[in-house]
Amino acid sequence: MxxxxxxxxxxxxxxxxxxxxxxxxxxxxxxxxxxxxxxxxxxxxxxxxxxxxxxxxxxxxxxxxxxxxxxxxxxxxxDRATRPAVHDWDGSWEIVAVTTAGRTAADRADLRTTLGELRLAELREGVWTRPANLAIDWPAAVEEVSDRFTGAAATDARELAGRLWDLADWARTARELLAATDTTDPVLRFTACATSGRHLLTDPVLPAELLPRDWPGEELRASHVAYKQWVNDMRRSLVDAG
The missing domain is CATH 1.10.10.10 (Winged helix-like DNA-binding domain superfamily/Winged helix DNA-binding domain)
Incomplete structure (x- = not known):
């Protein structure tokens, strides 16, 4: 656990x-x-x-x-983590190359956080990438300091994804969280589901072709959505009864 x-x-x-x-x-x-x-x-x-x-x-x-x-x-x-806007993958990759120099350490840290939240990974310093299977709403903070383009991976795409994201570790934690939600203890279940929400924010949402077998991302999303609905239904019933 x-x-x-x-x-x-x-x-x-x-x-x-x-x-x-x-x-x-x-x-x-x-x-x-x-x-x-x-x-x-x-x-x-x-x-x-x-x-x-x-x-x-x-x-x-x-x-x-x-x-x-x-x-x-x-x-x-x-909300986007539980309902990511995905589309069919044609094999291309999003590439973001940071081009603006002279930024403060705080600005660089903010940009790294933003790119990570957009589910990109850093290929090398100043170059970020991910498979082009997500509909991304690029914020001005990225547009103003970088060039963006798409291209094919110069190496095996599955091997590249394995280098950019620790997929085995993410999947292991997801399965542990799914197991932790299988309890009648409401406090433990709530804690596990709250943790699941944070874990889903780090799911790279890769194309199925690049994921290990039995990837638990969709199962964890479904579990999280179902639990949120249960809490909302229970809240309404308690208020109505009171």
Whole structure:
């Protein structure tokens, strides 16, 4: 089993808001949802107050809580992680060559993070690539400092993918998380599913031709989506009953 870190009340509430089918939730709805996964109402109310003060959530005049603007992109990334926009692969690769020099260390680190979030891997310093099977919305932060083009791999594509991503390790962790969700303990299941959401963000979403046999990516996505739906259904039932 993977080493599952306990989920704090703040992390639990963020996970619930990130996975909610509504743009905002009332305190009552959040208390109900958090109670399902082992968090008491006083702790939830304290955490919500602190999250509002820290700018994690915004509370409107009707008492509903929504994610702050800076966390909405994280929600969009998680949505894309469970529903990646893939298309048939023609064998070509996306290539991004960073061309702008003189950037600060912070700017370089931000660019690396952005390219990683777009599921590219660094072939060598300043050159990033991935199979061209994803519909990528290229941000200005990438467009302004790089040249982009597509091309064929000069080496065996499957071997190249194996060098760029540790596929065996990703698959092993995914299978461990799937096993960890097979429990009747709601807290352990929630912890495993919250961890699954983060793990899906690192799935390279490669074409099937480049993946090992029995790749668990789709199974983990389906499990994560099903669990989010269960939590949302349970939240609604508890609120209706109350």
């Amino acid at each position: 993977p080493a599952l870190k306990p989920v704090t009340t703040r992390s639990a509430l963020l996970t619930l808001l990130l996975g909610a089918e509504l743009p905002s939730l009332t305190t009552r709805e959040l208390v109900a949802a958090a109670s399902v996964v082992g968090f008491a109402e006083p702790a939830v109310r304290v955490a919500l107050s602190r999250m509002a003060a820290a700018g994690d959530v915004v509370r409107d005049d009707e008492g509903r809580h929504r994610l702050s603007d800076r966390l909405l992109e994280r929600q969009r990334r998680q």
